[in-house]
Amino acid sequence: xxxxxSVIPRLPVGDWVKDGVDWLTDNASGLFxxxxxxxxxxxxxxxxxxxxxxxxxMIVLLALVAWAVRSWKLALGTAVMFLVVLSMGQWEHMMxxxxxxxxxxxxxxxxxxxxxxxxxxxxxxxxxxxPILDFMQTMxxxxxxxxxxxxxxxxxxxxxxxxxxxxxPPGVRMTELGIRQVDSETVEAGEAFGATPWQILSxxxxxxxxxxxxxxxxQVIMLALSMGVIAGMVGAPGLGKEVxxxxxxxxxxxxxxxxLSVVFLAVFLDRLTAALGDPGDRTGxxxxxxxxxxxxxxxxxx
Amino acid sequence: MPPVITAEGLYKVFGxxxxxxxxALRTGRTRDELRxxxxxxxxxxxxxxxxxxxxxxxxxxxGSGKSTLIRMVNGLLPATSGTLRIGDxxxxxxxxxKIRDVRRRRISMVFQHFALLPHRTVGENAAYxxxxxxxxxxxxxxxxxxxLEMVGLKGWGGYRPDNLSGGMQQxxxxxxxxxAGTDVLLMDEAFSALDPLIRRDMQDQLVDLQQRLDKTxxxxxxxxxxxxxxxxxxxxxxxxxxxxxxTSDEILNEPANDYVARFIQDVDRSRVLTASGIMEQPPxxxxxxxxxxxxxxxxxxxxxxxxxxLGRDRKPVGVLWEDDVAAAVRAGGDDLxxxxxxxMPVVAHDxxxxxxxxxxxxxxxxxxxxxxxxxxxxxxxxxxxxxxxxTLGNGTGEIPAVAPPDGPEPDGPDPGAARTDDxxxxxxxxxxxxxxxxxxxxx
Numbered sequence: 001x002x003x004x005x006s007v008i009p010r011l012p013v014g015d016w017v018k019d020g021v022d023w024l025t026d027n028a029s030g031l032f033x034x035x036x037x038x039x040x041x042x043x044x045x046x047x048x049x050x051x052x053x054x055x056x057x058m059i060v061l062l063a064l065v066a067w068a069v070r071s072w073k074l075a076l077g078t079a080v081m082f083l084v085v086l087s088m089g090q091w092e093h094m095m096x097x098x099x100x101x102x103x104x105x106x107x108x109x110x111x112x113x114x115x116x117x118x119x120x121x122x123x124x125x126x127x128x129x130x131p132i133l134d135f136m137q138t139m140x141x142x143x144x145x146x147x148x149x150x151x152x153x154x155x156x157x158x159x160x161x162x163x164x165x166x167x168x169p170p171g172v173r174m175t176e177l178g179i180r181q182v183d184s185e186t187v188e189a190g191e192a193f194g195a196t197p198w199q200i201l202s203x204x205x206x207x208x209x210x211x212x213x214x215x216x217x218x219q220v221i222m223l224a225l226s227m228g229v230i231a232g233m234v235g236a237p238g239l240g241k242e243v244x245x246x247x248x249x250x251x252x253x254x255x256x257x258x259x260l261s262v263v264f265l266a267v268f269l270d271r272l273t274a275a276l277g278d279p280g281d282r283t284g285x286x287x288x289x290x291x292x293x294x295x296x297x298x299x300x301x302x
Numbered sequence: 303m304p305p306v307i308t309a310e311g312l313y314k315v316f317g318x319x320x321x322x323x324x325x326a327l328r329t330g331r332t333r334d335e336l337r338x339x340x341x342x343x344x345x346x347x348x349x350x351x352x353x354x355x356x357x358x359x360x361x362x363x364x365g366s367g368k369s370t371l372i373r374m375v376n377g378l379l380p381a382t383s384g385t386l387r388i389g390d391x392x393x394x395x396x397x398x399x400k401i402r403d404v405r406r407r408r409i410s411m412v413f414q415h416f417a418l419l420p421h422r423t424v425g426e427n428a429a430y431x432x433x434x435x436x437x438x439x440x441x442x443x444x445x446x447x448x449x450l451e452m453v454g455l456k457g458w459g460g461y462r463p464d465n466l467s468g469g470m471q472q473x474x475x476x477x478x479x480x481x482a483g484t485d486v487l488l489m490d491e492a493f494s495a496l497d498p499l500i501r502r503d504m505q506d507q508l509v510d511l512q513q514r515l516d517k518t519x520x521x522x523x524x525x526x527x528x529x530x531x532x533x534x535x536x537x538x539x540x541x542x543x544x545x546x547x548x549t550s551d552e553i554l555n556e557p558a559n560d561y562v563a564r565f566i567q568d569v570d571r572s573r574v575l576t577a578s579g580i581m582e583q584p585p586x587x588x589x590x591x592x593x594x595x596x597x598x599x600x601x602x603x604x605x606x607x608x609x610x611x612l613g614r615d616r617k618p619v620g621v622l623w624e625d626d627v628a629a630a631v632r633a634g635g636d637d638l639x640x641x642x643x644x645x646m647p648v649v650a651h652d653x654x655x656x657x658x659x660x661x662x663x664x665x666x667x668x669x670x671x672x673x674x675x676x677x678x679x680x681x682x683x684x685x686x687x688x689x690x691x692x693t694l695g696n697g698t699g700e701i702p703a704v705a706p707p708d709g710p711e712p713d714g715p716d717p718g719a720a721r722t723d724d725x726x727x728x729x730x731x732x733x734x735x736x737x738x739x740x741x742x743x744x745x
Contacts, residue, residue: 189417192376193431193482194406203434207421 032151039157046099070275071284081264090261097238101224104163116175133169159231167223174216178209214277305351306518312348312384317341324383344370346542357519361529362539376409377401406435410479414491416471418463425459431482449481469500489521530574572656580690581671581680590619594630616677621646621667
């Protein structure tokens with residue numbers, strides 16, 4: 001025993017949290033069951049949908065999406081990367097992970113943007129939200145898995161819930177930042193012409209904050225992907241589960257193939273969402289090319 | 303007509319418990335003393351009123367409180383104390399919803415850095431005020447197009463603001479304010495971010511639009527030349543207080559204190575002072591129906607070498623020179639002997655002084671000043687112009703007043719004049735009527 005032990009009493013923080021979790025398990029099990037049913041149904045449905053499409057067709061579709069919002073180069077890269085994944089036999093696992101990431105991201109964004117708006121508009125809300133976000137981001141990601149397994153048992157649902165918690169903070173922070181950094185004179189212009197607070201938010205602040213919010217969503221997706229892999233430890237299906245299996249059996253080839261698939265998925269999602277944030281800058285994207293061609297035709301016709 | 307904007311004893315103090323600061327200021331504590339308590343007095347006891355159709359300029363350096371003042375006028379910043387009325391509506395007593403309503407109906411604003419919405423087209427930006435107040439799309443697009451046309455941006459409605467130059471962007475800002483259809487226009491350093499040439503253009507355009515649309519304009523600037531150029535009246539602000547309100551002539555000629563006096567030292571007065579500001583009344587004018595003998599008599603009485611002749615509508619007809627008149631009297635004709643050699647230069651009453659010098663140098667005859675309808679107002683002899691020029695700049699110039707160097711010298715009394723005295727009995731009465739309208743002594 002250390003000499004300090006007699007001076008500083010042991011604070012059973014962990015036990016307190018455990019007591020709280022136990023209390024929740026006993027009293028809110030109905031809620032958790034509901035969440036579990038909804039999340040698992042949605043995720044499994046999405047996974048089924050993604051895997052129902054033949055892999056080669058899906059790869060072509062994803063490549064087209066990449067071209068549409070960014071460039072033919074990303075389309076080519078996407079096709080090559082995903083063909084490699086397919087040939088490594090990781091395609092289905094990647095689709096499972098994609099489903100998990102998509103569901104977690106959508107829910108995280110739906111929560112993050114209103115909270116971010118609230119934090120941007122109210123100093124008090126900002127002061128309350130900030131330390132909570134710090135906590136969520138710095139608490140080691142694995143720790144979330146313990147209570148979520150207690151609540152939801154193992155499977156995809158604890159993976160999604162802990163992924164939401166882990167991926168949420170940048171969405172809130174970037175929304176708050178985006179709104180706060182809108183030029184104050186522009187907001188003043190809205191007020192000077194008699195706009196209501198809602199008109200200013202929806203017509204000025206949010207549209208001007210879109211690039212920053214999209215950067216936040218990009219971060220949410222990246223974090224969701226990294227957490228989605230960790231969620232493999234609690235039995236969430238997908239690439240994470242393969243990585244965990246690779247670790248536990250020291251199976252290097254499996255670990256490398258699953259890990260490489262994660263990297264390819266991450267690159268695809270990152271480039272895609274980054275392009276969504278600033279569509280005007282992507283002159284090579286198919287959408288912009290079509291828009292320009294249409295404008296030229298309209299100009300020629302006029 | 304009652305004033306459109308009335309401010310009475312407006313105070314704006316920033317910091318904790320600002321009303322405490324107002325009381326302290328009322329009991330004579332200074333702005334600096336307040337700052338030690340953590341209070342910033344931005345506007346102190348400001349009172350002024352802006353009449354309908356007036357361009358009222360608030361002029362001050364940065365930190366003088368002028369931006370705060372303009373934001374109190376449309377309620378973006380509530381006054382700490384004092385009342386502000388728009389027409390007969392007291393802004394300081396209104397709920398936020400009522401204030402929004404006043405902004406939509408009565409006050410629009412143009413901003414220093416344009417404050418356009420980059421994600422909307424120029425046309426959508428111009429229609430913003432109308433969109434906010436709930437006008438349907440077709441009507442507001444029509445009004446926005448009209449407003450864009452007024453500011454010279456016809457056909458630019460479909461572009462994004464960042465495709466436009468700074469000057470054009472500010473025209474969009476102006477169009478947005480005009481499209482809103484309010485009678486009051488607040489302009490917060492609206493042209494300060496533009497380069498000088500474009501700024502001149504915009505100033506001219508503003509004055510032009512104001513005359514056409516009869517808007518009431520409250521204009522904030524730190525540029526005294528701009529204030530003098532466009533302002534009907536100017537309020538000079540320093541350290542939160544309004545130190546003088548007056549026309550540009552009043553401020554130039556009678557600065558209220560040393561601060562204003564130092565300020566106006568740098569003003570290019572030749573651009574601010576106008577022909578009507580320095581013109582004088584000639585000792586006599588002559589009706590065009592008179593003959594050479596009347597002219598001769600008047601010339602002798604006034605000891606002036608020239609005489610301005612006016613038509614019945616008081617429009618200047620020409621200038622007579624002494625020796626021509628003398629020759630005509632000797633010749634015995636009845637026609638007034640207008641000189642073909644010495645033409646009469648006519649200038650509008652609002653011509654800046656700077657534009658008079660060249661004209662004056664080309665003509666021996668004094669410049670004849672006319673009003674907007676072309677009627678005679680006064681004359682500017684070369685001496686007067688040079689004297690005025692001498693007081694330009696630092697106000698201590700000592701350009702000696704000299705007689706017109708090469709004008710016809712006044713001759714001695716013409717022997718022929720005595721003979722014609724009795725023949726002109728009816729003549730001078732007409733000329734006298736002319737000059738009486740000017741409130742001039744005829745004799």
